[in-house]
Amino acid sequence: MHNPETLISEEEIRLRVDELAARISLDYADKGELVLIGILKGSFIFLADLARRLTIPRHIEFISVASYEHGSIRSGAVRLVMDVRRSIEGRHVLVVEDIVDTGHTLHYLIDMLKTRGAASVRTCTLLHKEHKTEVDVKIDYLGFSIGDEWVVGYGLDYDEKDRTLPYIGVVQPTDY
Numbered sequence: 040m041h042n043p044e045t046l047i048s049e050e051e052i053r054l055r056v057d058e059l060a061a062r063i064s065l066d067y068a069d070k071g072e073l074v075l076i077g078i079l080k081g082s083f084i085f086l087a088d089l090a091r092r093l094t095i096p097r098h099i100e101f102i103s104v105a106s107y108e109h110g111s112i113r114s115g116a117v118r119l120v121m122d123v124r125r126s127i128e129g130r131h132v133l134v135v136e137d138i139v140d141t142g143h144t145l146h147y148l149i150d151m152l153k154t155r156g157a158a159s160v161r162t163c164t165l166l167h168k169e170h171k172t173e174v175d176v177k178i179d180y181l182g183f184s185i186g187d188e189w190v191v192g193y194g195l196d197y198d199e200k201d202r203t204l205p206y207i208g209v210v211q212p213t214d215y
Protein backbone atom coordinates (compact mmCIF):
# COMPACT_ATOMS: atom_id res chain seq x y z
CA MET A 40 0.00 0.00 0.00
CA HIS A 41 1.40 3.40 -1.01
CA ASN A 42 1.41 6.03 1.74
CA PRO A 43 2.96 9.37 0.82
CA GLU A 44 5.24 10.74 3.52
CA THR A 45 3.48 13.47 5.55
CA LEU A 46 4.68 17.02 4.94
CA ILE A 47 1.72 18.90 6.47
CA SER A 48 -0.75 17.04 8.69
CA GLU A 49 -4.55 17.29 8.63
CA GLU A 50 -4.47 19.14 11.95
CA GLU A 51 -1.88 21.68 10.74
CA ILE A 52 -3.98 22.33 7.62
CA ARG A 53 -7.14 22.74 9.69
CA LEU A 54 -5.53 25.29 12.03
CA ARG A 55 -4.00 27.29 9.16
CA VAL A 56 -7.25 27.36 7.18
CA ASP A 57 -9.01 28.65 10.33
CA GLU A 58 -6.44 31.46 10.60
CA LEU A 59 -6.68 32.39 6.93
CA ALA A 60 -10.49 32.43 7.06
CA ALA A 61 -10.42 34.67 10.14
CA ARG A 62 -8.03 37.14 8.50
CA ILE A 63 -9.94 37.24 5.23
CA SER A 64 -13.24 37.70 7.08
CA LEU A 65 -11.76 40.64 8.98
CA ASP A 66 -10.18 42.27 5.89
CA TYR A 67 -13.40 42.09 3.86
CA ALA A 68 -15.81 42.75 6.72
CA ASP A 69 -17.22 45.97 5.27
CA LYS A 70 -16.77 45.29 1.55
CA GLY A 71 -19.98 43.47 0.62
CA GLU A 72 -19.98 40.06 -1.06
CA LEU A 73 -16.57 38.53 -1.79
CA VAL A 74 -16.19 36.52 -5.01
CA LEU A 75 -14.00 33.48 -4.37
CA ILE A 76 -12.56 32.06 -7.59
CA GLY A 77 -11.11 28.58 -7.20
CA ILE A 78 -8.66 27.31 -9.80
CA LEU A 79 -9.60 23.77 -10.81
CA LYS A 80 -8.97 21.13 -10.07
CA GLY A 81 -6.44 21.38 -7.26
CA SER A 82 -8.12 24.07 -5.15
CA PHE A 83 -11.52 22.41 -4.73
CA ILE A 84 -10.97 21.00 -1.23
CA PHE A 85 -9.11 24.06 0.09
CA LEU A 86 -11.80 26.35 -1.32
CA ALA A 87 -14.57 24.22 0.21
CA ASP A 88 -13.00 24.36 3.67
CA LEU A 89 -12.01 28.03 3.46
CA ALA A 90 -15.38 29.20 2.13
CA ARG A 91 -17.28 27.40 4.89
CA ARG A 92 -15.23 29.12 7.59
CA LEU A 93 -15.65 32.69 6.33
CA THR A 94 -18.05 34.84 8.29
CA ILE A 95 -18.71 37.30 5.42
CA PRO A 96 -21.09 37.05 2.44
CA ARG A 97 -19.37 35.10 -0.38
CA HIS A 98 -20.04 33.87 -3.88
CA ILE A 99 -18.21 30.84 -5.32
CA GLU A 100 -16.87 30.61 -8.87
CA PHE A 101 -14.40 28.28 -10.56
CA ILE A 102 -11.95 28.77 -13.37
CA SER A 103 -9.81 26.22 -15.18
CA VAL A 104 -6.53 26.87 -16.96
CA ALA A 105 -3.96 24.78 -18.76
CA SER A 106 -0.26 25.33 -19.39
CA TYR A 107 1.07 25.07 -22.89
CA GLU A 108 3.61 22.26 -22.99
CA HIS A 109 6.38 21.48 -25.43
CA GLY A 110 7.00 17.79 -24.86
CA SER A 111 7.26 17.61 -21.10
CA ILE A 112 8.55 21.20 -20.74
CA ARG A 113 6.06 23.79 -19.50
CA SER A 114 6.56 27.00 -21.45
CA GLY A 115 5.01 29.32 -18.89
CA ALA A 116 2.20 30.34 -21.25
CA VAL A 117 -1.25 29.74 -19.80
CA ARG A 118 -4.64 29.44 -21.50
CA LEU A 119 -8.17 29.59 -20.13
CA VAL A 120 -10.11 26.31 -20.37
CA MET A 121 -13.21 27.20 -18.33
CA ASP A 122 -14.36 30.66 -17.32
CA VAL A 123 -16.41 32.08 -14.43
CA ARG A 124 -20.20 32.13 -14.89
CA ARG A 125 -20.87 35.72 -13.80
CA SER A 126 -19.32 39.08 -14.50
CA ILE A 127 -16.79 40.18 -11.89
CA GLU A 128 -16.89 43.83 -12.91
CA GLY A 129 -16.89 46.05 -9.82
CA ARG A 130 -16.62 43.03 -7.50
CA HIS A 131 -13.98 42.21 -4.88
CA VAL A 132 -12.28 39.01 -6.03
CA LEU A 133 -10.12 36.53 -4.15
CA VAL A 134 -8.35 33.97 -6.34
CA VAL A 135 -7.93 30.70 -4.45
CA GLU A 136 -5.07 28.47 -5.61
CA ASP A 137 -3.73 25.17 -4.30
CA ILE A 138 -0.06 25.82 -5.01
CA VAL A 139 2.02 28.55 -6.60
CA ASP A 140 5.10 27.17 -8.32
CA THR A 141 6.60 29.37 -11.08
CA GLY A 142 3.80 31.94 -10.60
CA HIS A 143 2.75 31.95 -14.27
CA THR A 144 -0.80 30.71 -13.62
CA LEU A 145 -1.58 33.30 -10.97
CA HIS A 146 0.11 36.09 -12.91
CA TYR A 147 -2.06 35.36 -15.97
CA LEU A 148 -5.27 35.24 -13.91
CA ILE A 149 -4.59 38.41 -11.92
CA ASP A 150 -4.01 40.32 -15.18
CA MET A 151 -7.14 38.91 -16.76
CA LEU A 152 -9.39 39.68 -13.78
CA LYS A 153 -8.04 43.21 -13.43
CA THR A 154 -8.65 43.84 -17.15
CA ARG A 155 -12.26 42.81 -16.60
CA GLY A 156 -12.74 45.62 -14.09
CA ALA A 157 -12.78 43.82 -10.74
CA ALA A 158 -12.89 46.32 -7.85
CA SER A 159 -9.94 44.46 -6.33
CA VAL A 160 -8.06 41.22 -6.97
CA ARG A 161 -6.23 39.43 -4.16
CA THR A 162 -4.72 35.98 -3.99
CA CYS A 163 -4.84 33.16 -1.49
CA THR A 164 -2.77 30.01 -1.90
CA LEU A 165 -2.41 27.07 0.41
CA LEU A 166 1.16 26.33 -0.69
CA HIS A 167 4.04 28.25 -2.27
CA LYS A 168 7.29 26.85 -3.68
CA GLU A 169 9.08 30.15 -3.18
CA HIS A 170 12.42 29.04 -4.62
CA LYS A 171 10.83 28.23 -7.97
CA THR A 172 9.25 31.61 -8.64
CA GLU A 173 9.82 32.87 -12.20
CA VAL A 174 7.33 35.74 -12.24
CA ASP A 175 6.59 37.90 -9.25
CA VAL A 176 3.05 37.60 -8.03
CA LYS A 177 1.74 39.05 -4.83
CA ILE A 178 0.36 36.39 -2.51
CA ASP A 179 -1.93 38.13 -0.06
CA TYR A 180 -2.88 35.08 2.00
CA LEU A 181 -0.45 32.17 2.27
CA GLY A 182 -0.89 28.82 4.00
CA PHE A 183 2.61 27.32 3.92
CA SER A 184 5.92 27.79 2.09
CA ILE A 185 7.40 24.48 0.96
CA GLY A 186 10.53 23.29 -0.84
CA ASP A 187 10.90 21.98 -4.35
CA GLU A 188 9.15 18.65 -3.95
CA TRP A 189 6.07 17.16 -5.61
CA VAL A 190 3.18 17.24 -3.20
CA VAL A 191 -0.17 15.47 -3.26
CA GLY A 192 -3.34 15.36 -1.19
CA TYR A 193 -5.94 17.90 -0.01
CA GLY A 194 -6.90 18.43 -3.68
CA LEU A 195 -3.45 18.06 -5.23
CA ASP A 196 -2.69 15.05 -7.43
CA TYR A 197 0.01 13.10 -9.15
CA ASP A 198 -1.50 12.08 -12.50
CA GLU A 199 -4.99 12.19 -10.89
CA LYS A 200 -3.90 10.02 -7.97
CA ASP A 201 -3.96 10.93 -4.26
CA ARG A 202 -6.21 14.01 -4.62
CA THR A 203 -8.41 13.01 -1.70
CA LEU A 204 -5.64 12.17 0.73
CA PRO A 205 -6.57 14.20 3.87
CA TYR A 206 -3.03 15.55 4.43
CA ILE A 207 -0.26 17.00 2.20
CA GLY A 208 2.28 14.31 1.33
CA VAL A 209 5.49 14.22 -0.67
CA VAL A 210 5.93 11.70 -3.48
CA GLN A 211 8.46 10.61 -6.07
CA PRO A 212 7.27 9.58 -9.55
CA THR A 213 8.76 6.16 -8.82
CA ASP A 214 6.20 5.70 -6.00
CA TYR A 215 3.44 5.03 -8.55
Ligand code: 5GP
Pocket residue numbers: 081136137138139140141142143144145188189190191195196197
Ligand atom coordinates in the same frame (compact mmCIF):
# COMPACT_ATOMS: atom_id res chain seq x y z
P1 5GP B 1 2.65 27.73 -11.76
O1 5GP B 1 1.94 28.35 -12.91
O2 5GP B 1 2.71 28.56 -10.52
O3 5GP B 1 4.01 27.22 -12.17
O4 5GP B 1 1.88 26.39 -11.48
C1 5GP B 1 0.90 26.20 -10.58
C2 5GP B 1 0.25 24.86 -10.85
O5 5GP B 1 1.25 23.82 -11.00
C3 5GP B 1 -0.59 24.42 -9.69
O6 5GP B 1 -1.90 24.91 -9.78
C4 5GP B 1 -0.54 22.92 -9.82
O7 5GP B 1 -1.52 22.48 -10.73
C5 5GP B 1 0.81 22.61 -10.43
N1 5GP B 1 1.80 22.18 -9.44
C6 5GP B 1 2.99 22.76 -9.18
N2 5GP B 1 3.67 22.09 -8.24
C7 5GP B 1 2.89 21.05 -7.86
C8 5GP B 1 3.03 19.98 -6.89
O8 5GP B 1 4.02 19.83 -6.16
N3 5GP B 1 1.98 19.11 -6.82
C9 5GP B 1 0.89 19.20 -7.59
N4 5GP B 1 -0.07 18.28 -7.44
N5 5GP B 1 0.71 20.20 -8.51
C10 5GP B 1 1.70 21.12 -8.63
